[in-house]
Amino acid sequence: MKYHNKKTENNGITFDSKKESRRYNDLKMLEKAHIIKDLELQKVFELQPKFVNRTGQHIRAITYIADFYYYDNEKQEWIVEDTKGFRTEVYKIKKKLFEYKYNLTIKEI
16 A cells, blocks of 8 residues: 555546545546546656666666546646645656656646
């Protein structure tokens, strides 16, 4: 269990926290009302590709996984959401890299 969150199942989907599960319900209602569209869960964004360093060591890619990704029909823009309870140092670095590379802002819920 990460940061005292309790995994929760909702509609056959396992979420990392109750907060994330509740946000999913909200977004599904917005999708049914056609306020948002193309809702994706756990979308992976590559921040740095994998590579082989000069000593021949294989280095894994660095990725950021968004809790939710969707298109907001009213704002006419793509939205990236992360349901945060605790902002780790790794998250803070990945957020900066993501926002630089993709020119999108992570909306923290």
